[in-house]
Amino acid sequence: MSQQSNTMNRTETPMFQSYEQVEQAVMAVVEEKIINGRFLKTLRDGGFSSAQICEFALQYSYYSRNFPRVLGAAVAAVEPLDRWWVPLVDNMWDEAGRGNPKGYHSKMYRTFLESTAPGVAISDEHVPDYPVGEATKKAVESFLSFLRSASTLEAMAAVGLGSELFAGLVMGEIGQGLRHPNYNREQRLNVSFWMAHADTHEPRHYQLCKDVLLDFHSEQDLQAIYRAGVIIASSEARFYDELYDEMMAK
Ligand SMILES: [Fe+2]
Ligand SMILES: [Fe+2]
Numbered sequence: 001m002s003q004q005s006n007t008m009n010r011t012e013t014p015m016f017q018s019y020e021q022v023e024q025a026v027m028a029v030v031e032e033k034i035i036n037g038r039f040l041k042t043l044r045d046g047g048f049s050s051a052q053i054c055e056f057a058l059q060y061s062y063y064s065r066n067f068p069r070v071l072g073a074a075v076a077a078v079e080p081l082d083r084w085w086v087p088l089v090d091n092m093w094d095e096a097g098r099g100n101p102k103g104y105h106s107k108m109y110r111t112f113l114e115s116t117a118p119g120v121a122i123s124d125e126h127v128p129d130y131p132v133g134e135a136t137k138k139a140v141e142s143f144l145s146f147l148r149s150a151s152t153l154e155a156m157a158a159v160g161l162g163s164e165l166f167a168g169l170v171m172g173e174i175g176q177g178l179r180h181p182n183y184n185r186e187q188r189l190n191v192s193f194w195m196a197h198a199d200t201h202e203p204r205h206y207q208l209c210k211d212v213l214l215d216f217h218s219e220q221d222l223q224a225i226y227r228a229g230v231i232i233a234s235s236e237a238r239f240y241d242e243l244y245d246e247m248m249a250k
Contacts (some may be wrong), residue, residue: 162232
């Protein structure tokens with residue numbers, strides 16, 4: 001299964017004996033770069049202005065509505081076997097409210113956007129009339145471009161360990177951070193989009209990927225899983241970091 005090249009420098013990544021160790025190693029990177037990064041720290045401290053929070057909401061809208069494309073790219077990258085594509089499509093179906101238009105995630109996101117950026121026009125298809133910034137474009141493009149050349153195992157690891165593993169934690173931190181009194185003076189922000197992801201969606205999405213990844217035990221496969229996870233997790237960390245600069249410029 002592994003497509004690891006023999007030329008890889010073995011000192012680059014830690015040695016793994018189990019999947020659990022890979023999970024812990026990716027989480028350590030997430031803790032350092034995202035949870036303790038300057039974006040989440042400032043958000044938790046109530047340090048952003050309302051214009052900066054508005055910028056965040058407008059930019060994340062693009063990131064969020066592109067997630068089904070990411071999952072579609074992962075489906076395109078994996079072998080055409082049910083055990084690979086079905087969990088990804090199951091995840092994607094959640095983005096579509098499992099078939100109920102009232103539950104479309106674009107619509108859920110809209111409730112957050114309307115409460116955060118009340119002055120910005122939003123189309124019937126839930127797209128704000130606002131330019132997409134470089135940080136956001138880059139984050140989406142780097143995920144899609146990784147998947148364009150990923151092996152089956154790398155694609156599943158990128159979605160699982162690079163995103164779903166910590167999506168619940170990070171989205172919960174964002175939702176909780178947005179509840180800071182500093183951001184809720186003029187009007188109350190609707191954070192239900194964030195909390196629904198943190199509490200129910202993300203743990204299940206991760207489990208769908210993990211169930212498949214657990215079948216791969218060799219040291220080579222564990223390294224391939226780790227590398228894909230850490231590349232994509234670091235790309236998300238860069239997204240928050242660069243978005244922080246764009247927000248501070250507002
Ligand atoms: Fe979602
Ligand atoms: Fe998810």
